[in-house]
């Protein structure tokens with residue numbers, strides 16, 4: 001059987017724009033991860049930490065944000081990063097466009113609010129971005145492997161106190177999630193005094209035992225990721 005019409009979405013010009021303004025960074029859903037790194041040229045520091053840890057150059061030369069988010073996988077690497085940046089998705093169909101916060105996009109295991117006729121057109125990252133960002137990926141192999149756990153941090157530290165925090169998690173629930181309880185435990189606390197918040201982070205989500213990692217290991221890695229992030233950024237830039 002041959003389909004009468006096939007559209008290669010990765011070639012649609014409407015899905016391949018990249019723009020940076022004072023208000024928003026917009027990345028087309030069909031721009032490859034390698035192109036994103038080159039075309040943004042440092043405009044999104046968290047992606048500069050995340051993208052080199054995504055698979056390998058070979059995969060990044062083909063993989064797109066539309067595909068990584070479109071699969072709805074709970075262990076896709078870009079979702080935690082984009083959650084920490086407060087990103088939203090522009091969904092397009094023949095009825096027009098709508099913008100959905102990524103935090104509201106996933107509704108269950110490989111399910112989302114996207115309807116059958118909709119494509120992800122672009123990802124929008126609001127400006128200004130968090131002043132302190134980090135990304136930790138735990139996988140069995142250093143490169144070319146899917147995460148057991150991924151954690152992305154987006155914090156603002158003002159006068160030694162955490163003023164705002166967004167943390168995105170992958171691999172610890174049926175969908176990528178925000179670590180809301182940990183964010184609450186961090187805000188208002190002196191930086192880098194994160195011991196109590198790290199304990200909260202270790203209890204976020206509902207990690208599973210599977211062939212990649214045990215639930216206990218995943219929880220331990222969550223906790224450790226915040227301790228590591230704080231130790232590496234004792235004096236925020």
Ligand SMILES: Cc1cc2nc3c(=O)[nH]c(=O)nc-3n(C[C@H](O)[C@H](O)[C@H](O)COP(=O)(O)OP(=O)(O)OC[C@H]3O[C@@H](n4cnc5c(N)ncnc54)[C@H](O)[C@@H]3O)c2cc1C
Pocket residue numbers: 009015029030053054055056059062063064065066067068069070071075076077078118119120121144145146147
């Ligand atoms: C060796 C290897 C290593 C990998 N390592 C990683 C890794 O480290 N981290 C990670 O997260 N993933 C990894 N992956 C998984 C995969 O590469 C990624 O999920 C990739 O982002 C898929 O992107 P794609 O553009 O190729 O999507 P495709 O495979 O083309 O599409 C995936 C799904 O998304 C849909 N889709 C595509 N574009 C859109 C759009 N614009 N709107 C709506 N739906 C859309 C498609 O219809 C399809 O259902 C790896 C895969 C391999 C083979």
